[in-house]
Amino acid sequence: MSGKITLSVIKADVGGYVGHSDVHPELLKKAEKELESAKKEGLLIDYSRQKVGDDIALIMTHKQGMDSVDIHKFAWETFEACTEVAKELGQYGAGQDLLADAFSGNVKGMGPGCAEMEFEERKSEPVIIFLADKTEPGAWNFPIYKMFADPFNTIGLVIDPNMHDGFIFEVHDLIEEKRILFNCPEEIYDMLVFIGAPSRYVVKNVFRKSDNEPAAATSTQKLFFIAERYVGKDDPVMIVRSQSGLPAVGEVLEPFSFPHAVAGWMRGSHHGPLMPVSIQQDTPTRFDGPPRVVGLGYQISKGRLIGPRDMLGDVSYDNARRVALNMADYFRTHGPFEPHRLPLDEMEYTTMPGVMKKLADRFESTKVVD
Ligand code: F6R
Ligand code: MG
Ligand code: MG
Secondary structure, eight states, rough: OOSEEEEEEEOOOOOOOSSOOOOOOHHHHHHHHHHHHHHHTTTTTTEEEEEEEEEEEEEESSSSSSOHHHHHHHHHHHHHHHEEEEEEEOTTTTTTTOSSOOOSSOTTHHHHSSEEEEOOOOEEEEEEEEEEEEEEEGGHHHHHHHHHOOOTTOHHHHHHHTTTEEEEEEEEEEEEEEEEEEEEETTTHHHHHHHSSSTTTEEEEEEETTOOOOEEEEHHHOOOHHSOOOOOOOOOEEEEOOOOSSSHHHHHHGGGGGEEEEEEEHHHHHEEEEEEEEEOOOOBTTBBBBBBBEEEEOOOOOOOOEEEEEGGGGGGGGGHHHHHHHHHHHHHHTTTTTTTBBGGGGGGTTHHHHHHHGGGGGOOOOOOOO
């Protein structure tokens, strides 16, 4: 197939089964049916209907380019159709991520999460798509940094001449809605000032420096900022291309051998480990978690999604799972105390403002008056 293809991953939580733990098979069936007819009509080259926890992910290849109104409209309408099924089955939080009353041009800013990438398919095109539940977009900062900027993770940065120049990171400020490009490795110290604060700064895209080839893309939506009230988690997705001058599959997976602490557990208000899991283990349970990630491997061929292979289900991640479960115990023992609970400025959407208001008159000054 000649010419560029676009890989779009658009996801939403349109109803949980039971609570916020899983997606009912009937919703998945509905999504599958819509995807199949879009493929038959020629809108899509191929699709893979996936999920993690209570989120449905529409993984699509097509020729419509990034930010295509037709693709985004299709995704929105598919989620609407799934919402109808969710309502009928009394699913929890039916339609929760569809924040607008009607679609208007692009799903970005309307609730669903979206990661897209346009590229010329290589002779062989291995891609890994990560889906996470009970966390926020900044959760990818740590693993994406390891993959594309840390030689202790990715030895290819040192010994593969095609990667040796490094990568360009596009970082977004979710609060002021600005972006900046960092050249790595030259600017890693500057970049880490920002991406070490993942609740505000997130890596949106990564490009190979030598030829600007797109290497990774994430979803950055933050539902809290969109809705200005708490409506659920942002549960992000990430696309990573691999091999032949990009990190090897094993280098892409390696960061998940350490279940780093992320925000988003219980009520979006707690830190916990990001546990790598198999597709069969993608349903958060304990304290609505712990947060988890699945890795879906595809070989893209003529635009077709050959896969997925369940990349993080492998036995070599058992130890990470064990560490994550121990970390879960450790964090849970803190109960309502930080650092398990998020800091106050990230809890504004909870009871905090109300309690502050109620007690405002009872606070007495302790200032030493001079
Ligand atoms: C949702 C989530 C859950 C909910 C919790 C309370 O993605 O992570 O932890 O925040 O179950 O949900 P509500 O407020 O709907 O009862
Ligand atoms: Mg939910
Ligand atoms: Mg979710």
